[in-house]
Amino acid sequence: MTSQTPPKVGIIANPISARDIRRVVASANSVQVADRANIVLRALAALAACGIEDVVMMPERGGIATHVLRGMERSNAQGEARFPRLTHLAMPVTGTADDTRRAARMMREAGDIAAIIVLGGDGTHRAVVAECGSVPIAGISTGTNNAFPEHREPTITGLATGLAAMGRVPAGLAFAANKKIEVRIDGGPPEIALVDVALVTDRYVGARALWRTETFRELYVAFADPEVIGMAAIAGLVEPVSRREPGGLALTLAPAATAAMTVCAPIAPGLVTPVGVEGWRRMPAGKLFSPDMAAGAVALDGERELFFDGHQQVAITLQDAAFRTVDVAAVMAYAAREKLLLRHATPALHPVPLLAGA
């Protein structure tokens, strides 16, 4: 990106996250399309407030774009200028995760996208990271487990992304490095996880989500936060590993009835259940881990995605500093410290004691 090119921001909003079986086997929420559209409008308004003039969005047919454009038209009709210009990528829409990957790839290749705001769960963020390269992402949680995107009002995520994209915050402070875990079967192309890789005894993808703890056998986590939900919660309650420290954690799991110990873990929203743990060890970056189990399914960030049979080799490695995210907390703290969002109509105002003259 050259200094002459005004920065653009990309938005990838998945219309179909948060639709899986965890709405029945647990008590996961359903984020409706109208809510997702409102989140986009909040982020767009925040970006405009930071000076972003152009936003590029992934097209979809789930209804988000329709609602967003309707909201923008209404605003324009009222003479407001609350939103940046919005265009959609010229790409076919399949209604699958392929759309997310293709959009992220196109935004990376465009060369003028300073950051990508992502609406979705861990799976959506994983699909973006697989293709976005060095373009930083800012996550907004609209999925089920959401261990990766931090829970925060989207307007604030939009503000932080806008300030970072406009270069108003030093890059070293605005963007944070993140870990990821790669999984290869028989040396094939890598699949990635941003939070955790779980190996279970099923040998089919099925309804994808993990909730039958008796099938859990191995778990590899990039970070283990006791405050997150999902498979990483198991690790977080055993030995916390922060997002920013090097390396992760590898655990051996077993049915709770026979395991050496159990962890009472929130593996899905509202589903807190004992999980058997046989042991755990640190997972240094770059070190190859091969599973002990001969066959099973691989769950990436809590969803079964792949399966492997006895004759296949599975290689699991953790990578430090694999991709960048907008550090929303750091950006907003800097913005407050440096008064980036203050506007003075008159010579600088000074704080006045509330009780002056009383």
Add this chain to the structure above:
Amino acid sequence: MTNNPFPLSRDDLLTAYRTMRTIRDFEERLHVEFAKGDIPGFVHLYAGEEACATGIMMHLTDIDRIASTHRGHGHCIAKGVDVHEMMGEIYGKATGCCRGKGGSMHIADLSKGMMGANGILGAGAPLICGAGLAAKFRGDGGVGLTFFGDGAANQGTVLESMNLAAIWNLPVIFVVENNGYAESTSVEYATAVDSYVDRAAGFGLPGVTVDGTDFFAVYEAAGEIIKRAREGGGPALLECKTVRFFGHFEGDAQTYKAKGENEHNRAHRDCLKLFGARVTAAGIVADADLALIDREVAALIDDAVETAKGAPLPGPRELTTDVYVSY
């Protein structure tokens, strides 16, 4: 079975394959036979969607009721309706399960809990609320499932039924078989928000979307939803994203589909191929087991067609029988 990594026994896996193969061969054969002009009325073929009916119906027994659609052959077969009687019905013969008076769009067999195919879009939803209420009063753990497509999902009857099922907490499941087309109109054009889970949320019902071409995805999700309903957890919605290999009806030129769409779906989204590849790769079922079922099903369909062709038509005296019900 020891070391079986699937949620079904080997025998049940073979049953699932046999059911899906029977539906497929039944429909492929009707595609051929209908073109000959011997079959009265219309037929709407279910080929491509077999995993939906089979993955769901594997969890049901005869006390459970289903309300089907105009595309109901697959639902009937998966619910256990006799294939010979079905074929006889489609040919309009006296040996049909409705004595030849219903045809393809009105096949019913109450002894199997199959309340009927239905030529009116969205008409099964109110019916299944009645079946669900009856099951609730009986207290026998029975459930009711209504099937409808992405087009009928926009019918007022469906939405009103969701509300009714919710306020009465009925053991009813709304199954959307979303094959992407309401007759010839795409979901993208005709549906404001194409997530049917959102519709369910509007009535406080949980909704789940699965890949309807993956038998195991349908089976797992349906199992949990049906179990929840049996235990008093109330209604829910299951959306199966699927494909149909043929047109809306036989004779449909399918000009609304993209070039090569059917070929792509048959190559990459064929639920039978996907299922067969998975269970054989895991070593639980052998290719020979599936080949044997293929031969047996082919013979069954051959016999059903020949028997139906040779069966008598209903006689004039039967014109007014089975038409009215006396209470």
